[in-house]
Amino acid sequence: MAKTFCAGCGDRLEERIIDGRVRLICPSCGSVTYKNPIPATAAVAIDSERRLLLVRRSVEPGKGLWCLPGGFMEIGETPEQCVLRELKEETGLDGEIERFIGIEMSKSTVYESVLVAAFAIRDWSGVWKAGDDAEEVRFFPAAELPKIAFQSHLRIIERVSTARKIPPEGFGAYVITSNDHIRIARDACGAGARILQYRDKSGDVGAMLRTAKEIRNITRDHGTLFIMNDRIDIALLAEADGVHLGQEDLPLAEVRAIVPPGLIIGLSTHSLEQALEAQEQGADYIGIGPIFATPTKADYPPIGVEALRGVARAVSIPLVAIGGITLENIDPVVAAGARSVAMVRGFQRDTSEVVQRINDLFGPGRPTR
Ligand code: TZP
Ligand code: MG
Numbered sequence: 001m002a003k004t005f006c007a008g009c010g011d012r013l014e015e016r017i018i019d020g021r022v023r024l025i026c027p028s029c030g031s032v033t034y035k036n037p038i039p040a041t042a043a044v045a046i047d048s049e050r051r052l053l054l055v056r057r058s059v060e061p062g063k064g065l066w067c068l069p070g071g072f073m074e075i076g077e078t079p080e081q082c083v084l085r086e087l088k089e090e091t092g093l094d095g096e097i098e099r100f101i102g103i104e105m106s107k108s109t110v111y112e113s114v115l116v117a118a119f120a121i122r123d124w125s126g127v128w129k130a131g132d133d134a135e136e137v138r139f140f141p142a143a144e145l146p147k148i149a150f151q152s153h154l155r156i157i158e159r160v161s162t163a164r165k166i167p168p169e170g171f172g173a174y175v176i177t178s179n180d181h182i183r184i185a186r187d188a189c190g191a192g193a194r195i196l197q198y199r200d201k202s203g204d205v206g207a208m209l210r211t212a213k214e215i216r217n218i219t220r221d222h223g224t225l226f227i228m229n230d231r232i233d234i235a236l237l238a239e240a241d242g243v244h245l246g247q248e249d250l251p252l253a254e255v256r257a258i259v260p261p262g263l264i265i266g267l268s269t270h271s272l273e274q275a276l277e278a279q280e281q282g283a284d285y286i287g288i289g290p291i292f293a294t295p296t297k298a299d300y301p302p303i304g305v306e307a308l309r310g311v312a313r314a315v316s317i318p319l320v321a322i323g324g325i326t327l328e329n330i331d332p333v334v335a336a337g338a339r340s341v342a343m344v345r346g347f348q349r350d351t352s353e354v355v356q357r358i359n360d361l362f363g364p365g366r367p368t369r
Pocket of ligand 1: 323
């Protein structure tokens with residue numbers, strides 16, 4: 001849909017450099033025709049099984065591929081009105097705006113450049129029925145998404161999906177900070193840790209927030225996932241990737257309801273029953289332990305590697321073995337099916353070397369569960 005003719009006098013437009021940019025100008029009347037991205041919206045609706053609502057496109061561009069429900073804004077419409085109208089037209093569903101997710105841009109063969117404002121939708125209801133430029137409506141699990149028509153939609157999905165952030169083969173070394181949190185974060189990230197948890201029981205929340213922000217910068221620079229232990233407020237304020245909850249913290253479902261979609265929620269479990277329950281509740285990963293006796297969690301009886309083997313067989317979500325693990329006793333833990341190993345004391349000294357040694361243990365040829 002290239003702009004070729006002057007909308008005012010119909011003469012053929014010419015390209016000319018104006019203010020350092022290539023502009024389209026009419027040689028007859030001198031008016032400039034500007035090219036701008038076209039504003040559109042996209043809806044992110046997730047069902048109780050955390051599947052994502054997609055529609056299959058019946059028109060170009062991207063005919064036959066899938067995308068988020070959405071479309072172009074009409075004059076006189078707010079972005080919120082637009083996304084709810086498009087949702088209704090394409091899927092038959094009514095919904096409410098939960099929150100603004102963000103803006104992503106797409107290059108388009110037809111429209112040149114599209115600006116997509118994405119909104120999370122809650123309390124959607126009605127009977128799904130494809131309409132308008134959609135020929136099919138379906139909910140997809142995050143791990144089984146079809147080919148997505150637009151780069152902007154893919155990036156929006158990446159923003160809201162936790163499953164896409166978690167490596168299917170596990171994290172390898174799951175580093176938990178203690179004492180000198182910043183130093184451990186720097187060394188661990190520099191050595192290739194894929195995930196780092198900031199665990200601070202000091203109770204000084206002001207100092208914790210400052211440390212969390214610093215750890216956010218370090219982890220971001222290295223592409224390491226940053227998980228905040230216990231504190232949802234600090235996780236959100238420091239823009240962590242996730243929060244790690246214990247059995248005595250706020251219930252997972254309640255936390256899920258107040259955090260942005262895409263925030264990873266991990267849960268500590270201490271038995272097979274708790275692990276299955278955590279999976280059922282929709283935890284993104286589970287910590288299981290203590291495997292061995294540990295002064296770091298002295299009140300909890302160790303569950304042993306046989307119990308770990310049972311849990312590794314029974315659950316399908318990522319599993320992190322924790323508690324009393326050292327480089328000396330890690331082999332049976334790996335053999336029992338752990339694909340990730342978390343330590344507190346174990347990362348206090350020689351952090352870089354220990355991270356590398358543990359990551360190496362999870363290379364090709366490791367035991368599978
Ligand atoms: N949860 C279960 S055991 C444990 C936590 C936080 C502590 C692990 O610490 P260490 O020093 O690696 O034994
Ligand atoms: Mg805790």
